[in-house]
Amino acid sequence: MTDERLVVIGTGIRLVGQLTVESTAWIKCADRIFHIADDPLIVAVLSSINPSAELSTLTHLYGENKPRAETYEAMVQTIMESVRKPGLTVCTFYGHPGVMAYPGHESIRRSRLEGFKAMMLPAVSAEDCLFADLGLDHAMTGYQTYEATDFLWNDRRLDSSSHLVLWQIGAVGDLTFHEGEYNLAALPLLVEKLLRWYPPSHEVIVYEAAVMIDCEAHIRKVPLNELRADVVSARSTLSVPPAAAVKVDHSMYERYKVLSHGR
Numbered sequence: 001m002t003d004e005r006l007v008v009i010g011t012g013i014r015l016v017g018q019l020t021v022e023s024t025a026w027i028k029c030a031d032r033i034f035h036i037a038d039d040p041l042i043v044a045v046l047s048s049i050n051p052s053a054e055l056s057t058l059t060h061l062y063g064e065n066k067p068r069a070e071t072y073e074a075m076v077q078t079i080m081e082s083v084r085k086p087g088l089t090v091c092t093f094y095g096h097p098g099v100m101a102y103p104g105h106e107s108i109r110r111s112r113l114e115g116f117k118a119m120m121l122p123a124v125s126a127e128d129c130l131f132a133d134l135g136l137d138h139a140m141t142g143y144q145t146y147e148a149t150d151f152l153w154n155d156r157r158l159d160s161s162s163h164l165v166l167w168q169i170g171a172v173g174d175l176t177f178h179e180g181e182y183n184l185a186a187l188p189l190l191v192e193k194l195l196r197w198y199p200p201s202h203e204v205i206v207y208e209a210a211v212m213i214d215c216e217a218h219i220r221k222v223p224l225n226e227l228r229a230d231v232v233s234a235r236s237t238l239s240v241p242p243a244a245a246v247k248v249d250h251s252m253y254e255r256y257k258v259l260s261h262g263r
């Protein structure tokens with residue numbers, strides 16, 4: 001047993017195979033482990049790494065039609081009750097625990113405010129899988145990314161010469177939780193907004209990383225104006241390739257040439 005401490009880790013997108021050595025080492029030392037896994041395989045992996053830890057789920061805090069923000073606050077409170085007890089609390093989320101995931105960040109913030117040690121470890125997110133499966137490299141295209149509802153409801157601007165990734169398109173506009181599919185009434189609005197920067201025929205990719213090892217990712221290419229609810233799931237991430245060539249910033253380039261000449 002260690003001092004009261006919180007370690008927030010991610011199990012990666014695959015059910016097995018993407019847990020880092022560092023995260024595994026913390027799981028081994030944990031007194032209490034929280035998870036939001038809805039698959040028994042991940043629970044079995046956690047308990048095989050540390051059979052003596054108290055293993056608890058946070059998934060019961062979700063409720064049909066319940067605002068996700070309420071669930072996240074309940075998760076943070078549950079985690080904090082554990083952090084205040086002696087020993088090490090390890091909290092596991094799927095993917096990267098800090099990517100599009102509020103409870104881990106907030107639990108760390110509150111733990112530190114109360115004087116406890118707390119840290120987050122990096123992990124494999126859906127975006128990391130997307131880079132690998134779609135062969136993307138920011139160095140070539142540049143990269144922008146938004147949460148889909150944030151992009152829709154706020155005055156976000158795009159540069160259509162760089163690659164765009166939108167998260168949570170399968171829940172766009174719906175801030176509540178659903179066991180199955182989400183209310184996608186806002187999806188046509190999202191398409192309408194994207195049409196400000198991209199032509200209707202621009203090919204976009206609805207991407208779902210494989211959660212089982214040695215399985216193929218679901219990569220569905222559709223013209224932007226045909227992006228509809230029937231091709232999107234709660235797991236989908238939207239990848240939008242550049243639609244325009246990048247423009248050179250001539251004034252900066254010329255100034256750089258003058259400066260580098262003088263060296």
Ligand SMILES: C[S@@+](CC[C@H](N)C(=O)[O-])C[C@H]1O[C@@H](n2cnc3c(N)ncnc32)[C@H](O)[C@@H]1O
Pocket residue numbers: 013093094095096097098099100101124125126127166167168169170171207208209210211234235236237238
């Ligand atoms: C609440 S966020 C969690 C992200 C997660 N923390 C991560 O690191 O990838 C849920 C969103 O992640 C993306 N996502 C989750 N699983 C995915 C998968 N298997 N393939 C592609 N995107 C996925 C989708 O955009 C989904 O709406």
